Amino acid sequence: MCAHPGVGPWGNTGLLVNCVSGTMQSRRWFGGAGFSFADDPVTETLSQAIRGTGEELDREPDTGVLFGSLRGSVVGLRYYTGVVNKGEMVSLVRQPQNPYDRNAVMVANVYGSQVGHIKRELAALLANIMDNNLARVEGVVPFGVKNQFTMSVVLSFWGKEENRDAVVRQITSRSFKLQTGPTGTHTHADTGTLIASSWVISCLTVCLKNAFDNLFENLMEDKIGEREAVEAVCTPLLPHQKQALSWMCVCENNVALPHFWEVKGGLFYNTLTHSSVRERPQRVRGGILADDMGLGKTLTTIALILSNFHHGKPLCEPVSLGGRVNSILISPVNSKSKPNSNYTHPHPFDECIIWCVSQGKSVVSPVEAASSQSTDDPAARATLIICPLSVLSNWLDQLDQHVRADVKLNVYLYYGSERNRDTHFLSSQHVVLTTYNVLSAEYSVSGGWVCGSASPLHTVSWLRVVLDEGHIIRNPNAQQSKAVLKLNTQRRWILTGTPIQNNLRDLWMLVAFLRLKPFDVREWWNRVIQRPVTQGDKTGLQNLQALVKCVTLRRTKTSRVCGRPLVSLPERSVRIEEVELTQKEREEYELARTEGRTTISRYVAEGTVLKNYADVLAILVRLRQFCCHPDLLGKTTTHTAATPAELRERLIVKLRLVLGTGSDEECAVCLNSVRLPVITHCAHVYCRPCIAQVIRSEQEQARCPLCRGQIKASELVEFPLEEEEEGSNLLENWRSSSKVEALMSSLLRLRSEDDSIRSLVVSQFTRFLTILEIPLREEGFKFVRLDGTMSQKRRAQVIQEFQSDAPGSPLIMLLSLKAGGVGINLSAASRVFLMDPAWNPAVEDQCVDRCHRLGQKRDVVITKFIVKGSVEENMVKIQRQKQDLVEKAFGTKNPGERNTSRVDEIRALMEL
């Protein structure tokens, strides 16, 4: 996948491409400490086993650090067509078969055109390093190319620390000089940088997601017209669906290059990569339709298939409009749904040509259309739709529902053991539906060859391939991803509601599928997009946005068309209900607070807040818990610890308390919620993979990112999140609290006003949910509970029960803040009670979105309970500032800022 099409005379023979398989990943995110997961197979296997799937893992081994760079020259420019501009990156490709020199290293530009060769003596060095996998070599051309014979190139060497010596030795022994030291990239002298950088990374992820969501908000209307579907589609399209159809037709038909291409001096100049090509770049025909769920991606796609056949003409039309019909019934094999008489053999294509009447601006002239398709297989006519098994029947239903009954659309369900594998048969269909499993099964039997012949799906020349739930292919290592890349088609579409799931790495696979040049080649994606963005480079992000923008249409349920919402969602309002503590509670709270303040102010004065972070967190959690219910605190620990071992034990107990409550603590490395938590001997909590990576990259010198204490992999302590055992204890001597009372009175009032309104009661503390069960039962509320400890199956049951409108179904759901993840639908509820504020306001929003979504019929009212004069009030203030902070951190150059803000946050919380 990384080989460029060779242009030089030996370009195609025996290339040993520099991208040693899988080593082209973000070798370091910042400061030399790559935060990607292990290159250590044991760790990788372990974490994989723990998580059940390897999906979240970064499979690409980390290639380590920058050893240094040296200046060399590229020769033989005049023999090749590849052009390079000032500052542009080039790739180095080994040519072991070169008849003049087996050490030959070819230089290619971003578009894979050969530029020249590395000068002989230098090539001998590079060949040695590259062939032995000692380092990865990247080239940048530092100056404009003044003469036509040779040019300078700066080569940088990246590799594993253990190979540094060997590389340096190789270089010096051949009397080249390796420049080391700060070459504009960052060194990791300071752990502060580490934290700050990861903070920036985390902020970037947030910004990225926001940017992604907002990308099309403003641009849509002036750029996209509307287009009616052909008459064969019997369901009228909504305005935003007409826009999508228009956009999709433009994407398929338009010959114009994306806007980041300019014609400059007879060359095609790419404004993203600052590179030029002589040959007209291959254009993407298709894109990513990333509308939110429920906006009608399926219908729009069906409309596209029917409306935009060759040359912008419709595929077929209702019988009443003419056209001969050849009705040979083909039942979908193995179809669980009805064998529908609509699925018949088509009438001959050429006879159903009618110019599509375009309502919008997207008329395609025959000339444009013809020229754009000059190299296409004119016989290709079938659209292949690939989807997860679970939505196969949905496609059949929707085709049935949206296509006029008198249109003889020829749909074949390629599924089941009896499926017809005849490629001529498949090619002659209008639509072939299949699943990712079928596709990858056919493909993976010896790489696209099954039973000695090619996989039928990979043999057919498709007009169009549509990937439904396209985010499924985001892991490029998966068989189904590889299978999908190998399909032979003119147009490519990805339908997805969740285009970015974890990070931008997910996007690469989508870009690669679309063949968005040159980023379908991993090296360029990494060098131009991924590394810059993960290092916090704004230009990188802008490039990414531009890239995404040119191939994606995304509307959310809150997007607007012509000033009107796409879909109208009921109103949503937030009110904060202040809770007054009773006299007794106030006294107890103040006692705890004073004690905590004393401790923390001492840490602040000493500048040791981060060293004692565990302690600080524990104090804060206790105060937060106290605001909900005094019994949440659980057992109090002894306050004096005699030996270091006891101290350690005490800290572990405290951290167990912090994490065991389900509160949302961040890992200081990745700044996401802690996954697979481990505690260091200095009592700081990280995700195991994150801290393991830090330790691995810093080896013996590894220090805790928070307190800079020595850390060792062998000393990391895991704590299993133990089950609630004190539950019974909790319930036996049950007492109420001000917050419990506040909730109950709201719920009772609500029930007396309208007993059909359902509510979500949300807390970060699962123990609090347990406490709440008592008064709910007492008052005769029917409720269900959903928390993180429940099995997937049980969750589904609970959700179904809650969503059901059967008489006697529950009015209330007790929900732990982070249970269930995104995507669960609780639209039966229209009231949300947030019992305690979260550190991260986005988590609260996400939770509310579970009921404020498509399908919600009522206005949604959110009540946040905040104890007056407590940490909670301060948390709310910090929540408000947090969004600003993200913006600031995004642009900040000061690495210390993150630490400062952390301490400031704690000081603000404790009013110090």
Added chain:
DNA sequence: ACCGCCGGGTGCC
């Protein structure tokens, strides 16, 4: 290449 290198022509000052 406004170079380096090669090899033929040439040869006091």
Added chain:
DNA sequence: ACCGCCGGGTGCC
């Protein structure tokens, strides 16, 4: 002169 010097031909790996 088995040299130096000159100037034309030539040029990636």
